[in-house]
Amino acid sequence: MKKLTKILAVILVLALLSPSVAAAAVDTVQPLSSAYLASYSVYLIISGTTVRSHFRVTGMSVLEEIGAKEIILQESPDGVTWTDVATFSYTDPAYASLMIASGKQVFNSNVPYEDGIEGYYYRAYVTIWGGDGTNGDARYAYTTVKQI
Amino acid sequence: MQEAKIKEAVCQQNFSKLETAQLEELLRMDYEDIAPLDSETISAITTVLAERHKDVGKIKPADEAFAIFKKYYLPTSTKTVEMEELEPTLSSAAQSAGKPPLVQKTNPWRFVRNCAAIIALIFAFTAVIPTAFGLDNVFTILGKWTDSIFSFMKENIPDSETKNDLNDLASVVNAVCDTTAVVPTWLPDGFTLYTIESYGDEACSSVFATFIKEEQRISFQYTTLYDDQTISYEKDSSCVSIYTTNSQPFYIMNNDDSVFCTWASGNIECHIFGDIAPDDIFKIIDSIYTN
Numbered sequence: 027m028k029k030l031t032k033i034l035a036v037i038l039v040l041a042l043l044s045p046s047v048a049a050a051a052v053d054t055v056q057p058l059s060s061a062y063l064a065s066y067s068v069y070l071i072i073s074g075t076t077v078r079s080h081f082r083v084t085g086m087s088v089l090e091e092i093g094a095k096e097i098i099l100q101e102s103p104d105g106v107t108w109t110d111v112a113t114f115s116y117t118d119p120a121y122a123s124l125m126i127a128s129g130k131q132v133f134n135s136n137v138p139y140e141d142g143i144e145g146y147y148y149r150a151y152v153t154i155w156g157g158d159g160t161n162g163d164a165r166y167a168y169t170t171v172k173q174i
Numbered sequence: 175m176q177e178a179k180i181k182e183a184v185c186q187q188n189f190s191k192l193e194t195a196q197l198e199e200l201l202r203m204d205y206e207d208i209a210p211l212d213s214e215t216i217s218a219i220t221t222v223l224a225e226r227h228k229d230v231g232k233i234k235p236a237d238e239a240f241a242i243f244k245k246y247y248l249p250t251s252t253k254t255v256e257m258e259e260l261e262p263t264l265s266s267a268a269q270s271a272g273k274p275p276l277v278q279k280t281n282p283w284r285f286v287r288n289c290a291a292i293i294a295l296i297f298a299f300t301a302v303i304p305t306a307f308g309l310d311n312v313f314t315i316l317g318k319w320t321d322s323i324f325s326f327m328k329e330n331i332p333d334s335e336t337k338n339d340l341n342d343l344a345s346v347v348n349a350v351c352d353t354t355a356v357v358p359t360w361l362p363d364g365f366t367l368y369t370i371e372s373y374g375d376e377a378c379s380s381v382f383a384t385f386i387k388e389e390q391r392i393s394f395q396y397t398t399l400y401d402d403q404t405i406s407y408e409k410d411s412s413c414v415s416i417y418t419t420n421s422q423p424f425y426i427m428n429n430d431d432s433v434f435c436t437w438a439s440g441n442i443e444c445h446i447f448g449d450i451a452p453d454d455i456f457k458i459i460d461s462i463y464t465n
Contacts, residue, residue, distance in 0.1 A: 059410035061430045069403035
């Protein structure tokens with residue numbers, strides 16, 4: 027009887043503690059709302075051996091900076107093990123205008139990679155960005171996998 | 175001979191010597207104003223009749239009793255007595271006689287039927303019939319008045335400029351997404367089209383438009399998806415509300431303290447967001463299917 031009482035007491039304590047633990051955990055998770063970003067999507071379009079990493083970003087309003095800060099293209103022979111084959115950055119003058127726009131609320135763009143291998147799989151890891159020049163929000167997203 | 179006997183009984187207020195049929199005939203003639211009786215006489219006659227009925231001492235089965243009632247009493251009444259009113263009386267009488275209560279034939283669905291009929295009538299007179307005759311839905315018409323004038327205002331009808339701009343949006347959406355059934359016909363007064371642009375590639379085609387009113391803006395984005403890409407919508411941790419109209423679920427949520435709505439119509443993803451009052455989002459949604 028004593029043992030049963032002890033077990034019940036432990037269960038009761040755990041039950042009382044669990045919501046507190048859960049609430050504490052929730053407090054550490056930041057809400058994902060954004061004052062800058064409304065929606066975004068990323069995807070690949072393949073044409074021949076050219077792999078284009080596309081992104082579309084929509085701001086809550088007209089933004090000073092809107093687009094993608096970085097795109098890492100990855101390839102895989104089997105769809106399991108992945109290797110970075112190209113990194114595109116908005117700091118690179120060759121891609122700056124393709125990746126970040128100014129004074130826009132919606133921005134569609136893409137960057138090309140022309141050395142794709144037939145039969146290989148590709149995906150891109152994109153850093154979405156929306157900001158006012160000083161502050162902003164970044165989001166990270168993978169494209170779906172495409173095969174050449 | 176019979177008449178003399180009846181007159182004598184009436185004069186003497188002694189009705190026990192008359193037959194039941196004669197007493198009932200006296201009451202009938204009184205009821206039809208052929209030979210009106212005073213209240214004392216009627217009371218005396220009914221007392222005698224009651225005594226005689228008591229002598230019978232048996233309550234007839236409900237069907238038989240009702241047949242008697244229909245034969246002798248119903249034709250002379252104005253038929254305002256309904257079966258439902260009669261049956262509880264019969265039932266209580268049966269109970270007092272120690273018999274099991276009669277089964278009442280009241281229909282439990284009658285109340286529901288009546289309510290449904292009333293609602294249908296209200297709906298028909300306020301929504302269907304006015305629309306059928308080319309008038310606006312009554313629910314959209316509200317009155318406004320001052321000390322000196324009264325006029326009807328149509329709250330759900332946007333001003334002409336907003337309406338024209340919504341038509342422009344519908345034209346572009348139709349050209350890009352091949353439908354206008356996703357474009358609202360109502361926006362809060364004063365919003366005008368500020369920008370509209372379209373985009374297309376192998377994976378998707380989209381229309382983006384923004385309406386503005388002073389510092390406020392409401393944006394629309396329609397994206398037709400041709401592959402398996404996913405659009406992510408920014409939201410806070412509050413719950414997603416689902417508002418269904420015309421069998422189409424609309425997902426309403428918040429981002430950065432502003433309400434927005436998204437839904438999918440086939441392979442078209444739709445997104446309305448911006449400075450929208452919580453009540454207005456429902457009006458916007460409701461107007462989508464009034465094209």
